[in-house]
Amino acid sequence: MNILAPVRRDRVLAELPQCLRKEAALHVRKDFHPRVICACQEHRTGTVGFKISKVIVVGDLSVGKTCLINRFCKDTFDKNYKATIGVDFEMERFEVLGIPFSLQLWDTAGQERFKCIASTYYRGAQAIIIVFNLNDVASLEHTKQWLADALKENDPSSVLLFLVGSKKDLSTPAQYVLMEKDALKVAQEMKAEYWAVSSLTGENVREFFFRVAALTFEANVLAELEKSGARRIGDVVRIHSDDSNLYLTASKKKPTCCP
């Protein structure tokens, strides 16, 4: 018996949400990986339907991490700054391709004096969201350090990275274009998917979190399939062999000896 209440109707994903910019995307496929679609139809997703995936949100103080999470989870926006002390978290339930899937969003403190507490919660993340302020170039430069710190506690080869520019409502179109150029470069260097959002207006917030949920789900199912079936002769899962995967094909090509 399912004792959980049904997932909210606006958290149901039947299709793969698309990336914002093809130049800095984790992959550019139009749909979920065919193996994932097939596994979901046959309910062969292993523990994925029961698992809670951890996502950590890091970045400089006051870039808007808490507001971003609150806009998505509670549809609220607070114009007054209240620093996060240590960490906070929100749980968000989705249904992806008919399978229940939950994201635990860890909102960490950007203030230096709380960083020590916050970093103890970095471990075990499936996705890392690095936020910077689109109107503050220093916050973009600092994203590399935030990433380095977060990766110390996680496996860089399996974690999904997202670079998110916040407060888009405060940039003029011309300012935005300039900042986006730099941000795309940083995203490509760190192999992260780039997004630009505004928590004040809500622009791209829902689209962004749906993309995070979808890609985290997809990666989890592929990992489960690899664990359970990849070793069977004639049923080898080629997770990294898709040409539409920008970063993996660009720099992490598998040796040709792999079947």
Ligand SMILES: Nc1nc2c(ncn2[C@@H]2O[C@H](COP(=O)(O)OP(=O)(O)OP(=O)(O)O)[C@@H](O)[C@H]2O)c(=O)[nH]1
């Ligand atoms: N105009 C505008 N202001 C924003 C936006 N997002 C956040 N802010 C404001 O920026 C300030 C900081 O936002 P927070 O979300 O608290 O920042 P934070 O990154 O969580 O900060 P720490 O918890 O200290 O790390 C607040 O005054 C927000 O109202 C946005 O999209 N647009």
Ligand SMILES: [Mg+2]
């Ligand atoms: Mg905060």
